[in-house]
Amino acid sequence: MTLDINRPDLTVGVVGTGAMGRGIAQVTAQGGMKALMFDAAPGGAAKAKAAILETLKGLVAKGRLTEADLAKADANLGVAEAMADLKPCHIVVEAVFENLEVKQKLFGELEAVISPDAILASNTSSIRIASIARALKHRDRVCGMHYFNPVPLMKLVEVIRAADTSQATVEAMVALGKRQTRVPVVVGDTPGFLVNLGGTAIGTEGLRIMQEGRATPSQIDAVMRDSCGFRMGPFELMDLTGIDVNFPARKIIYEGFFHDRRMTPSPYHESLYAAGRLGRKTGGGWYAYDAKGAKVDPGADHPTSTVPASSVVIMDTHNKKLVGLIAADGAKMLGADDGKSPILVAPIGKDCTTTAIELGLDPKRTIAVDLTGDTAKRLTVMTAPGADAGVRDAAVALLAKSGAKITVIKDSPGFIAQRMCAMIANLGCEMAMIGIASAADVDTAMTLGLNYPRGPLALADWLGVKDCHEILVQIQAITGDDRYRASQWLRRRAMLGMSATTVE
Numbered sequence: 001m002t003l004d005i006n007r008p009d010l011t012v013g014v015v016g017t018g019a020m021g022r023g024i025a026q027v028t029a030q031g032g033m034k035a036l037m038f039d040a041a042p043g044g045a046a047k048a049k050a051a052i053l054e055t056l057k058g059l060v061a062k063g064r065l066t067e068a069d070l071a072k073a074d075a076n077l078g079v080a081e082a083m084a085d086l087k088p089c090h091i092v093v094e095a096v097f098e099n100l101e102v103k104q105k106l107f108g109e110l111e112a113v114i115s116p117d118a119i120l121a122s123n124t125s126s127i128r129i130a131s132i133a134r135a136l137k138h139r140d141r142v143c144g145m146h147y148f149n150p151v152p153l154m155k156l157v158e159v160i161r162a163a164d165t166s167q168a169t170v171e172a173m174v175a176l177g178k179r180q181t182r183v184p185v186v187v188g189d190t191p192g193f194l195v196n197l198g199g200t201a202i203g204t205e206g207l208r209i210m211q212e213g214r215a216t217p218s219q220i221d222a223v224m225r226d227s228c229g230f231r232m233g234p235f236e237l238m239d240l241t242g243i244d245v246n247f248p249a250r251k252i253i254y255e256g257f258f259h260d261r262r263m264t265p266s267p268y269h270e271s272l273y274a275a276g277r278l279g280r281k282t283g284g285g286w287y288a289y290d291a292k293g294a295k296v297d298p299g300a301d302h303p304t305s306t307v308p309a310s311s312v313v314i315m316d317t318h319n320k321k322l323v324g325l326i327a328a329d330g331a332k333m334l335g336a337d338d339g340k341s342p343i344l345v346a347p348i349g350k351d352c353t354t355t356a357i358e359l360g361l362d363p364k365r366t367i368a369v370d371l372t373g374d375t376a377k378r379l380t381v382m383t384a385p386g387a388d389a390g391v392r393d394a395a396v397a398l399l400a401k402s403g404a405k406i407t408v409i410k411d412s413p414g415f416i417a418q419r420m421c422a423m424i425a426n427l428g429c430e431m432a433m434i435g436i437a438s439a440a441d442v443d444t445a446m447t448l449g450l451n452y453p454r455g456p457l458a459l460a461d462w463l464g465v466k467d468c469h470e471i472l473v474q475i476q477a478i479t480g481d482d483r484y485r486a487s488q489w490l491r492r493r494a495m496l497g498m499s500a501t502t503v504e
């Protein structure tokens with residue numbers, strides 16, 4: 001029989017009332033449903049109810065909730081003294097410790113208590129739902145319900161469909177998510193589910209650029225913020241969530257996908273983990289933090305020369321963005337090499353060395369500029385090994401006249417922004433192709449779950465689908481690394497001149 005989620009007496013059991021269970025109970029009660037809380041620690045559920053009411057009273061004091069709403073939520077929050085008290089629940093959401101044996105045992109006990117058509121869901125972040133359900137009698141009514149921390153503020157919930165999960169269960173849990181005022185997305189039972197898998201791209205590619213000695217963590221973070229509109233760069237994010245959380249998560253996902261090179265973790269990440277430099281909470285991770293928890297400024301990206309170049313060579317006069325930039329900076333633009341001026345190029349996916357050699361330019365004076373994203377805020381510049389630092393600095397000073405900050409990095413195919421964005425977009429395309437979720441849900445989930453300025457498929461459109469594909473093709477050709485192989489989803493849409501969000 002299909003469960004009617006809108007029934008007025010709908011009762012949701014919440015087992016494990018720590019950080020996540022409290023949030024799940026709160027949004028359930030606020031959604032007008034009964035939340036029956038149970039915790040193995042004596043008095044744990046009652047403590048959780050008191051904490052939720054404190055939070056809600058705070059909202060009343062700020063005028064964001066009425067006294068009547070508070071009273072309703074209070075009446076909806078129940079405390080179960082024993083697991084047997086969960087018998088009337090139509091749904092039970094589990095949020096206990098992240099341990100397979102603990103969860104398997106608990107689900108077995110719950111199955112013996114609740115009615116055979118009640119739904120059982122786990123909030124696990126990393127355990128396969130099918131493995132929790134494996135020993136149960138009615139596996140079709142088991143699914144994942146992956147909320148994000150802090151639950152009341154994070155709107156997304158991933159409804160995880162395991163091998164045996166019925167369509168009716170998925171539909172009921174999508175409806176439950178909506179009643180809890182969440183935005184549900186339906187996701188496959190694969191390592192990292194959707195958001196944690198999708199989040200692999202930014203972290204691992206940032207680490208790779210750093211590991212290759214191309215740029216520092218603060219340079220990579222600044223480009224992701226200023227050029228690409230991300231609220232945080234990968235290193236800031238790793239320090240915030242904690243190296244003890246994100247390094248093991250990266251490893252689980254890498255191993256879960258049988259060592260797919262797109263998900264390769266970095267030994268530098270492991271070194272921090274081994275050292276116990278866990279990020280903000282230990283006063284140091286990729287960055288140092290002062291006693292008040294503020295990031296210690298790692299210093300300026302690059303000292304700018306005071307003497308801007310008065311003329312530059314631009315061979316590719318069709319590149320409107322580059323020509324426009326130089327015209328605004330007021331330098332003389334030469335269409336042919338004069339043997340001394342900086343030669344500006346704007347490669348897509350190639351490094352400065354390859355570009356100079358292929359075009360027959362003087363590699364000492366060739367300056368590659370990344371025109372990705374918000375060029376008014378920041379420009380990234382790179383040169384080939386052995387380049388003339390004086391020529392480079394004169395070009396940098398000229399570009400800085402626009403008011404943009406300039407990041408000078410070592411030669412790298414795809415600079416920072418192209419590499420990072422193409423990798424995020426590529427993984428998003430792959431997730432849509434292999435059916436981890438629908439294309440629309442991939443973008444919704446990554447935007448809501450990670451605060452990205454746009455989802456991965458929309459990011460491919462933002463880069464230009466053809467350019468996004470070209471960046472990957474070039475990086476793979478130059479590095480010979482399978483990590484950069486383009487998703488077939490992306491390749492087809494690039495060839496057809498379509499948006500990356502086009503569904504089949």
Ligand SMILES: NC(=O)c1ccc[n+]([C@@H]2O[C@H](COP(=O)([O-])OP(=O)(O)OC[C@H]3O[C@@H](n4cnc5c(N)ncnc54)[C@H](O)[C@@H]3O)[C@@H](O)[C@H]2O)c1
Pocket residue numbers: 015016017018019020021038039040041044094095096097098099102106123124125126146147148149
């Ligand atoms: N914290 C996060 O950011 C986050 C985000 C998404 C998902 N999750 C997942 O949610 C789950 C809970 O995480 P959390 O951070 O709330 O943990 P937590 O440690 O804050 O709370 C766990 C609670 O479960 C109780 N508990 C343990 N075993 C129990 C059992 N057998 N029966 C009943 N209660 C039991 C504990 O007493 C504790 O109150 C984990 O599976 C975790 O992976 C966590």
